[in-house]
Amino acid sequence: MPAYAELAHEALESTRDALTREYESFKAKGLALNMARGKPSRAQLDLSMPMLTCIVDVDDCxxxxxxxxxxxxxxxxxxxxxxxxxxxxxxxxxxxxxxxxxxxxxxxxxxxxxxxxxxxxxxxxxxxxxxxxxxxxxxxxxxxxxxxxxxxxxxxxxxxxxxxxxxxxxxxxxxxxxxxxxxxxxxxxxxxxxxxxxxxxxxxxxxxxxxxxxxxxxxxxxxxxxxxxxxxxxxxxxxxxxxxxxxxxxxxxxxxxxxxxxxxxxxxxxxxxxxxxxxxxxxxxxxxxxxxxxxxxxxxxxxxxHDGKGLAEHMAKHAAILRPKFELVDRKLSEGLSDIGGCTWSKPRGGYFVSFNAPAGCAKRIVELAKDAGVTMTGAGATWPYKQDPADSNIRIAPSLPPVEELDAALDVFVCCVKLAYAEKLLQD
Amino acid sequence: MPAYAELAHEALESTRDALTREYESFKAKGLALNMARGKPSRAQLDLSMPMLTCIVDVDDCxxxxxxxxxxxxxxxxxxxxxxxxxxxxxxxxxxxxxxxxxxxxxxxxxxxxxxxxxxxxxxxxxxxxxxxxxxxxxxxxxxxxxxxxxxxxxxxxxxxxxxxxxxxxxxxxxxxxxxxxxxxxxxxxxxxxxxxxxxxxxxxxxxxxxxxxxxxxxxxxxxxxxxxxxxxxxxxxxxxxxxxxxxxxxxxxxxxxxxxxxxxxxxxxxxxxxxxxxxxxxxxxxxxxxxxxxxxxxxxxxxxxHDGKGLAEHMAKHAAILRPKFELVDRKLSEGLSDIGGCTWSKPRGGYFVSFNAPAGCAKRIVELAKDAGVTMTGAGATWPYKQDPADSNIRIAPSLPPVEELDAALDVFVCCVKLAYAEKLLQD
Missing domain, CATH: 3.40.640.10 (Type I PLP-dependent aspartate aminotransferase-like (Major domain))
Structure with missing residues (x-):
């Protein structure tokens, strides 16, 4: 499939219509998924439960x-x-x-x-x-x-x-x-x-x-x-x-x-x-x-x-939980968006986020569409002072909180929203 | 014994000399006692140890x-x-x-x-x-x-x-x-x-x-x-x-x-x-x-x-530890200082402190003497803004931290310091 920017008006319209149908089918599912904040998942929190019994006796204090x-x-x-x-x-x-x-x-x-x-x-x-x-x-x-x-x-x-x-x-x-x-x-x-x-x-x-x-x-x-x-x-x-x-x-x-x-x-x-x-x-x-x-x-x-060694060993356990989620983000975005053009995203080796750059003028609409379909993203513009992204392009993806299967579903919705917003934008221009 | 203020100069001098000897004997003991801050004692802290095992499992969180x-x-x-x-x-x-x-x-x-x-x-x-x-x-x-x-x-x-x-x-x-x-x-x-x-x-x-x-x-x-x-x-x-x-x-x-x-x-x-x-x-x-x-x-x-009832029950245990200390303070001050005149102190029904008013112009000297004999009090003047007690009179006694036997020893030193400072003051005036 060619990049959206290269599509003729009619092809773009039929693409937009197909995406709208796909979007409505997501909406009908009544999803409640969250990729908004850099919160660790429950599995990550469970890693530290032994800490709560490190201090129980007077001598421990x-x-x-x-x-x-x-x-x-x-x-x-x-x-x-x-x-x-x-x-x-x-x-x-x-x-x-x-x-x-x-x-x-x-x-x-x-x-x-x-x-x-x-x-x-x-x-x-x-x-x-x-x-x-x-x-x-x-x-x-x-x-x-x-x-x-x-x-x-x-x-x-x-x-x-x-x-x-x-x-x-x-x-x-x-x-x-x-x-x-x-x-x-x-x-x-x-x-x-x-x-x-x-x-x-x-x-x-x-x-x-x-x-x-x-x-x-x-x-x-x-x-x-x-x-x-x-x-x-x-x-x-x-x-x-x-x-x-x-x-x-x-x-x-x-x-x-x-x-x-x-x-x-x-x-x-x-x-x-x-x-x-x-x-x-x-x-x-x-x-x-x-x-x-x-x-x-x-x-x-x-x-x-304990110390640096203990920290590193503990962080490796977090990495084992987080890495598949970041790999999933990159795979889903690549599969869904590489062809349409206009989108870029980061491939970090650590941290909690993927920075996604939508085609200019699309970020707010994408986040709005996602929200209406039950997928909460960080607000568009949040990555800029006063929430004002001059290009209305950047969206922060936070994949840590949802379990992998929920993340997978949320990314399907997100990809659809990006495509739909982009198609709408090109039709307006 | 008559109040210090009514003693003749020579009687006051011999009182001062006797107190100085008593003070030096305290000093020789090399004490390290503290009535400075409103800190709970170790026995009080031990009351709450069960709290540290209230949250140990995931379900507790x-x-x-x-x-x-x-x-x-x-x-x-x-x-x-x-x-x-x-x-x-x-x-x-x-x-x-x-x-x-x-x-x-x-x-x-x-x-x-x-x-x-x-x-x-x-x-x-x-x-x-x-x-x-x-x-x-x-x-x-x-x-x-x-x-x-x-x-x-x-x-x-x-x-x-x-x-x-x-x-x-x-x-x-x-x-x-x-x-x-x-x-x-x-x-x-x-x-x-x-x-x-x-x-x-x-x-x-x-x-x-x-x-x-x-x-x-x-x-x-x-x-x-x-x-x-x-x-x-x-x-x-x-x-x-x-x-x-x-x-x-x-x-x-x-x-x-x-x-x-x-x-x-x-x-x-x-x-x-x-x-x-x-x-x-x-x-x-x-x-x-x-x-x-x-x-x-x-x-x-x-x-x-839990709730108000649980709080009250727990605070009764603190009271059982604290009450004898406050009773000891009042008894020691009464026994040691009632006769000499010029001193008053509070008899609280709660809280962490006794407010002691020494004869005017004596508080700093009392705290200094006590410190040199190994008994740390709250600094004189601390109960006033800018640490400036215009009468140089008020001293805060904090009896909670030391065990009863240490408190007893510290109060003996304090009483001696009050009497000595007062006698010195009257001789200067």
Whole structure:
């Protein structure tokens, strides 16, 4: 079959009509399928059930330094939890602070501290006339939600195969002191799955910034979330903090990670790594806010995951569940959409998403059609600041939650919706 | 023995010398005792160990509405946790939001939201030239730490047996629109143990305030923390939210509570109650900050504590451990200090503290002497904003953490330090 763009008007009309019939037959099934959020499946959650019996006796409650984890105290995390999270953050334990169950909460609070108090003695951002932020696109909707909450003006920059368009990033930050930071999901990026190249990391670390307090919010959410346990099939990422250190900008980055997609999304632990000066500044501001996070849950995670080796073994079990789903996505999209033209999608080696680019002007319609047929996708536009995708093209596919058979059914619907929306669009043009 | 103030100079000198010898003998023992913080003792923590095996199997992880508590979601808490915390907050579940392990964190974040975004459409407090806050004194040092962190000017008002000096409070809030709120520990107050009278609660709820967005931060930290399970020996508190509602000021109060001194201080759950408008406003601001707090821990608490009856039964076990300690404090202070004059202390029916008033000008010296003899007290002045007790008189005694025999030894040292400091002071004057 030729590409849709090459079809004559009548052929396109009959194609559209056939697709409409197919779509109506999907709709008649009354499906309720979900590919919207990066939620682990039930099978993945079951992997961590033994963690819940890691702490049951009084003797289980003591940290290695003698701290009774049931009682108050320890602002920055017990030592063994710092070491564990240092593995996830690719950093040293002394640069790590362990928090509660949400890395989004750390990012928001870190932004709020910069906003209210300034960072390392700089002017609080709330005192400035305007604060701007760089947002590699497509990107993560919850990141954009944080900057939007503070009224920070978001500037999209292109997200390429090797990271953000650094020529554009360097040009912008060099000339505009109101640009205070950039969102980064540097490994198996949300949604494209791309991993920043060493060169991109070094350029981010070293680029001259008009703002002295420019900050990289480095959300390494998928740092150990490979789809294969074969090391040759895993992406490698240069560490940003050491790169910043080497470039003479040691305080430029805040790094974030969590076990949300390692153990339990609702009951994991999260952590941050940064320069010693940043850590000291943050702890001074945290001290009036909280006495300490849940240390029993920190200890529970250490007793279950142990160390880097334990983490890797555990993540291989996740990969075994996730890999078939990603393979299914690629197979279904290839079978259904390769011929019609105009569509591209990513083939990530890790993370939780496939980034799908529909023909321009079709994304909203595709998501609407899918929703009406019982298949919930991430909202079209969500991967752009203010939910405004200028090409109305990008759709994030999240294949982790549904079992394979449900995913299979949902992808059939999705493929039909893409084809139908594309045919409709060409007929309108 | 006559009161110290009535002793002749020489008799006072020989008293001082005898006390110095006694003090040196304490010092020689090399003690390491702590009456500084309101931390539960190990015996109290052991009461909640069964909670850690309440959730071990997959079937244990599901909330009553079918939510898998291991996964993402539920911004405001699972329904059964709302009901449980509603008991602690003396409110209805629909007015409750359940958070993580720290009510201090909720208070700080609530203040931060007022600061950054304003509350219910009012001007953000960070945009104002000055923000002031009423602080009943003696009060809780961590409360004062929150307001101080935001640069809010704290105004001490007297804390009486029935709550804050309401004549003074009403006068201040009526005339000064920059006074935006008041800290309250309304029941078994920190440190005096006093409980607000119904009249005080009604006056707080109904008083005319120059600031439309005046807010009562109602930290009901000790709402169910009686020292006796005999209801006639328990204080009763009128509910502030219903009082505000009745007075036509429904949005005036934020109520806070936690299980920190019910289950585990480091691994409990916390909650807030407020008007429907306040809850909606807060949830809108929380939505970009966090997906949801630790629901497994919420469920763990419900399975262990069940309901109001379960809470009361559990708190009776705490009371059985705490009551002898409070009785010991009162007995030791009475035996050691009744005769010398100049000292008073509270006899609370609940909570975690005894408020001790030393002769004016002696508190810092007493705490210093105690520290040098190995007995750590809460810092003198800590019960006042900016740590400045104008009379240098108030000391908070926290008897919960040490076992009875250690508490006994620590109180002997404390009594000696009080007498020595008082004798020194009288000799200087």
């Amino acid at each position: 003591t940290a290695e330094d003698g701290t009774d984890c049931r009682n108050y105290g320890v602002l920055d995390g017990i030592p063994e939890a710092k070491r564990l999270m240092a593995v996830m953050l690719d950093d040293d334990a002394e640069h790590v602070v362990v928090f509660g169950n949400s890395s989004l909460n750390i990012m928001y609070d870190t932004m709020a501290r910069c906003w209210m108090f300034g960072t390392l003695g700089h002017m609080p951002w709330c005192k400035l006339d305007e604060v701007k932020w760089l947002c590699p696109c497509p990107g993560y909707d919850r990141h954009f939600g944080v900057t939007e909450a503070f009224g920070i003006k978001m500037i999209p920059v292109a997200m390429n195969e090797d990271g953000p368009d650094m020529d554009e990033v360097e040009r912008l930050v060099a000339e505009d002191a109101s640009i205070k930071g950039i969102w980064c999901v540097p490994k198996y990026s949300n949604p494209s799955g791309a991993t920043y190249s060493d060169e991109v990391v070094r350029r981010l670390a070293g680029m001259p910034c008009a703002a002295d307090d420019f900050r990289i919010f480095w959300d390494n959410a998928y740092g150990i979330h490979h789809l294969s346990d074969d090391a040759t099939q895993q992406d490698q990422l240069l560490d940003i903090r050491r790169a910043c250190d080497g470039a003479g900008n040691p305080d430029r980055c805040f790094k974030f990670a969590s076990t949300s997609k390692v153990t339990f999304p609702g009951a994991g632990i999260s952590a941050m790594a940064a320069s010693s000066a940043n850590i000291a500044d943050m702890k001074a501001h945290m001290s009036p806010q909280i006495i300490g996070h849940d240390k029993l849950n920190q200890l529970r995670h250490v007793k279950f995951l | 599901t909330a009553e509405d079918g939510t898998d508590c291991r996964n993402y979601g539920v911004l405001d808490g699972i329904p059964e946790a709302k009901r449980l915390m509603a008991v602690m907050l003396d409110d209805d579940a629909e007015h409750v939001v359940v958070f993580g392990n720290s009510s201090l964190n909720i208070m700080y974040d609530t203040m931060a939201r007022c600061w950054m975004f304003g509350t219910l459409g009012h001007m953000p407090w960070c945009k104002l030239d000055e923000v002031k806050w009423l602080c009943p004194c003696p009060g809780y040092d961590r409360h004062f730490g929150v307001t101080e962190a935001f640069g809010i000017k704290m105004i001490p008002v007297a804390m009486n047996e029935d709550g804050p000096d309401m004549d003074e409070v009403e006068r201040l809030v009526a005339e000064d629109a920059s006074i935006k709120g008041i800290w309250c520990v309304p029941k078994y107050s920190n440190p005096s143990g006093a409980t607000y009278s119904d009249e005080v609660v009604r006056r707080l709820a109904g008083m005319p305030c120059a600031a439309d967005d005046f807010r009562i931060f109602w930290d009901n930290a000790y709402g169910i923390h009686h020292l006796s399970d005999d209801a006639t020996q328990q204080d009763q508190l009128l509910d502030i939210r219903r009082a505000c509602d009745g007075a036509g000021n429904p949005d005036r109060c934020f109520k806070f509570a936690s299980t920190s001194k019910v289950t585990f201080p480091g691994a409990g759950i916390s909650a807030m109650a407020a008007s429907s408008a306040n809850i909606a406003d807060m949830k809108a601001h929380m939505s970009p900050q966090i997906i949801g707090h630790d629901k497994l821990n919420q469920l763990r608490h419900v399975k262990f504590l």
